[in-house]
Amino acid sequence: MKAGATVRSVASGAATAASAQPVGPAAGPVGVALLGSTGSIGTSALRVLDRQRHRFVPVALTAHSNLAALAEQVVRWAPACESYGAGLYAGLVAPQVASQEALPPAWGTGADCLVEAATHPDAAIVINAVVGAAGLPATLAALEAGKRVALANKETLVMAGGLVTEAARRHGGELVPVDSEHSAILQCLAGHDVSEVRRLILTASGGPFRTWSSEAIAGATVSDALRHPTWSMGSKITVDSATLANKALEVIEAHHLFGVPYDRIDVVVHPQSIVHSFVEFVDGSVLAQMGVPSMELPILYALTWPERAPDTGVPSFDPVAVGGLTFEAVRHEDFPMLQLGITAGRRGGAAPAVYNAANEVAVAHFLDERLPFAGIAACVSAVVDALGAMPGDTLDALLTADAAARDAAHDAARDYVDYVKGRVGS
Ligand code: NDP
Ligand code: MG
Numbered sequence: 001m002k003a004g005a006t007v008r009s010v011a012s013g014a015a016t017a018a019s020a021q022p023v024g025p026a027a028g029p030v031g032v033a034l035l036g037s038t039g040s041i042g043t044s045a046l047r048v049l050d051r052q053r054h055r056f057v058p059v060a061l062t063a064h065s066n067l068a069a070l071a072e073q074v075v076r077w078a079p080a081c082e083s084y085g086a087g088l089y090a091g092l093v094a095p096q097v098a099s100q101e102a103l104p105p106a107w108g109t110g111a112d113c114l115v116e117a118a119t120h121p122d123a124a125i126v127i128n129a130v131v132g133a134a135g136l137p138a139t140l141a142a143l144e145a146g147k148r149v150a151l152a153n154k155e156t157l158v159m160a161g162g163l164v165t166e167a168a169r170r171h172g173g174e175l176v177p178v179d180s181e182h183s184a185i186l187q188c189l190a191g192h193d194v195s196e197v198r199r200l201i202l203t204a205s206g207g208p209f210r211t212w213s214s215e216a217i218a219g220a221t222v223s224d225a226l227r228h229p230t231w232s233m234g235s236k237i238t239v240d241s242a243t244l245a246n247k248a249l250e251v252i253e254a255h256h257l258f259g260v261p262y263d264r265i266d267v268v269v270h271p272q273s274i275v276h277s278f279v280e281f282v283d284g285s286v287l288a289q290m291g292v293p294s295m296e297l298p299i300l301y302a303l304t305w306p307e308r309a310p311d312t313g314v315p316s317f318d319p320v321a322v323g324g325l326t327f328e329a330v331r332h333e334d335f336p337m338l339q340l341g342i343t344a345g346r347r348g349g350a351a352p353a354v355y356n357a358a359n360e361v362a363v364a365h366f367l368d369e370r371l372p373f374a375g376i377a378a379c380v381s382a383v384v385d386a387l388g389a390m391p392g393d394t395l396d397a398l399l400t401a402d403a404a405a406r407d408a409a410h411d412a413a414r415d416y417v418d419y420v421k422g423r424v425g426s
Contacts, residue, residue: 052311217374231295
């Protein structure tokens, strides 16, 4: 039996670990399409694939505009792909005009190259490591083609969780999380039906401003926000971790992946990032998955789930060196993006897509130093208030809401800056 979608197996208990197709040496190397290969998750994934060459081979790589890094990856991986009997597909979404002529003719360009890579006939698994809503069409296309999607691109599920899980269910695709918290939950759930779950508890590092005063947080700079205490990641998710928007996205992601209602998903701050999340079962037992912070384990697990493969990527765990593990309540008043996002998730329809799109725009303004840190939540809140009731029952409706929210967020960011200037001037 082909493996059911992880979402289904967790939500309904219909599939079990034994139902998954074998991957690994017995079946020969499995072709992998890696979307976002030049990013933080993308380069971690290539390190995993390098160690696991006997199990997996990349057959497609995509980047947004980093031609130099993508070209280097193609040179490095083309021989492995050729010995597998295929040619390595490369796609660059937005090549610079000047560089376009220099691209090899076989390379794909434009947004369609994500879907081309995601539906590559030699790829059984698609790692979606693109940042932002741009990853959604590729996730849907891969699931509709019946592939396994190892999903880092959480924005996909936040925007269109219902459509994505439905696509997996209808076409026999699998959705397996790469996000460390969701990988931890999947590992804790192994063999258990979701009806046995009382509560999911997602851990959050608390980000760089965990101990800062409200006044200091309001004045945080870009370099302050990019100084994450425990994880090294792309700039968008690092800012999301500083506002705790990332944890809101993850609560929504967990809701869709595991089919657990929002009132049974909690968040706790855990500064050491050793416990990657907890599952509390109906009998009161609590399981946690632990390890030193490294995305290479959840990436590998998403490829081999429900099996485990020997790997040396993660250093051996030394509890004594870790020292104490501590847990704190979230300071909601200083990190309003968390509750704002969870409320949008509970509201459903287009509200989570609106929250996500507004956040992407506000974070981009902040990274360009055109919006202060406190302006991110102000801007997103204004957009969700204005557009959160838009319909979100079809892909077209969600894309319309996403576009409207982006326009509104640009306006809200400008209004916020004018308002702050006005207050300073008066
Ligand atoms: P990065 O910014 O480091 O990398 C993003 C990748 O996507 C790059 O390859 C980039 O190409 C490409 N990209 C950017 N914009 C587009 C676009 N519009 N269309 C197509 N491709 C695009 O991000 P991360 O690797 O940190 O994060 C990727 C995803 O994984 C995010 O959704 C994040 O939330 C999630 N995630 C990340 C974790 C981490 O540890 N980094 C942990 C858990 C989840 P180029 O290099 O050319 O710009
Ligand atoms: Mg995470």
